[in-house]
Amino acid sequence: MAHDHHHAHQHEHRHGQHHDHAEIDWTEMAPLLEAGAELFSPLYERALAWLAKQQTNPGLIVDAGSGPGVVSCLLAETFPAARIVAVDGSEPLLDRARDRAARLGLADRFSTLAGDLPDVLGDLDYPADLLWASRSLHHLGDQRAALAAFAERLAPGGTLAIVEGGLPTRFLPRDIGIGRPGLQARLNAVEEEWFAEMRAALAGTVDETEDWPALLTAAGLAHTRTRSFLLDLPAPAPDRARAYVAATLSRIREALADRLDATDRTTLDRLLDPEDKASVHHRPDLFLLAAQTVHTASRAL
Template identity: 40%
Template sequence: MAVYAHDDIDWAERLRSLRMAEALDAEPTRVAARRLLEGLPEAPTIVDVGCGAGGMGVLFAEELAVAGAKFVLVDATEHLLTEARQVVVAAAGDKAIVETVHADVADKGLPDKLPPADLVWASRVVHHLPDQQAALDTLTRLARPGGMVAIAEGGLDFNCLPWDLGIGRPGLEGRLLAGRSEWFAEMRAGLPGAVSMPYGWNTGLQQAGLDAVDSFGVLIHHPSPGPELLREFVIERVSWFADVAGDWLASDDRETVAALLDPANPAFLGARQDLFLLGVKTIHCGRRRE
């Protein structure tokens, strides 16, 4: 049975895409994981909210590598929880405790279900929720006094296609991204109980009760031609964008996308050697007031 989140996306169905993205992001994101772990207690409790396929939990487990640490994986999709637990347990071995909690960050009672955390992590979760500020408030309540809350939100859109693909009008990727933005705005407006948050993530974290709020960027760059995994990821990405942005694309762009995704077409993306991946993730963090 498909399980949909607030945004009506079946995230379990997108597991393959999540796994590919984690593999391509792993090494630069490892630097972020290492930075967030600095200054934590020797055997910390880390809560990963909206853990997805478990990629960041794996990096935390590999970088920490100390006995007594506890990882609590939280997600609203049970299938993803199962997948995440498997990979984090494999990474942590017998040095850490790994627990899973099937729950929604939109649940204001979530702090009562989880242990106080030294580090709360949520990657690209909050922007899918109806009340983003309420979600930030809940994440802050998950941290123990002095504990850190870190979210990955915003950044620079990822690009992966040459401007001129030799088929259709140049600049297709820009129009796909614009269409995705229109879809996202409409999706957010249609969320039951949607509340606007007309300010940046740093302000939201400060209003949630965090001090020493800061942000830093993580550059994701795979130049052409890249590994086979990159081409597979780009095909998945363009297919996803076409699904969500199709209503905002002109008919000729829809025809171009269909050709790019057709393995029998000479323009098939999987046959190209000039695909790349370039973008920036932004991580915002702060500490809960004592």
């Protein structure tokens, strides 16, 4: 789990860490991760266009925690002269990444590397000009040490871009006409509790103030920049957004239902019932609004 604020790193990708492998069937999860990343592609495209202004002609780009490769392929399209290496701990996800690159005609400059972050980055043939890590860092116990390891794999003048923070994705009004108003805020709260427990249970976990520019500077990098990017799909949301919301709520129902009161569990069940006109499958007020934050810094020449 984990993402948008943090349910199962759901919509996009982003894995490569041991603790997840024991818990998640990646072959089963892969289509959901891929569909979610595709849904968020407009947000990523804007983020990568911004990034392209900072790193104009990278030779090697590494996607650290690539998942099924949606963003890896967007990186390849944004930087048509670059070689791309998708790095992840899950072979089934990397299989999908390779298949995607082949379908898009990118296979000649696309490769994969399997292993746990950050150690696997030591297997790269040469340093990266751009290292992209979207929501993979917070699955590593010692984030400060991981950032230092990421920074070490940059070429002189290379850029590290991490996606951490932003805002919880919202898709329902405060009052949805069933149950108590404010359901989504309460779901966000239990997800935050889960996320804190997940972090606490990681091997070698270190509490860290999440001041990402300061942490990037501590890793020896300079010229920090931060910008957030928005995905705004207004109501009535398209079918693929409804499917994403239904999958998100289903995972919350399976994993966190015991943290909700009986009224909220009943409301969640109604929202997930395709036969109920109040469900996310039918309701006209369903939207999707998300903000993700990208932090960058560069290694000195």
